[in-house]
Amino acid sequence: MKNVVVYCGSSLGNHPDFAQAAKQTAQALVANNLGLVYGGGKVGLMGVLAN
Numbered sequence: 001m002k003n004v005v006v007y008c009g010s011s012l013g014n015h016p017d018f019a020q021a022a023k024q025t026a027q028a029l030v031a032n033n034l035g036l037v038y039g040g041g042k043v044g045l046m047g048v049l050a051n
Contacts, residue, residue: 003035010044024046 022045040046
């Protein structure tokens with residue numbers, strides 16, 4: 001596997017843990033040399049993950 005597809009909200013949600021989980025997901029992708037394919041913009045949880 002070379003890429004992972006992720007779809008999540010365009011808002012940050014109701015709890016700060018959601019943004020933290022997005023950051024941890026991004027860190028795991030980087031640590032495992034996996035690319036990200038995402039269907040969102042640069043706002044909300046999709047933005048956190050993409051950044």
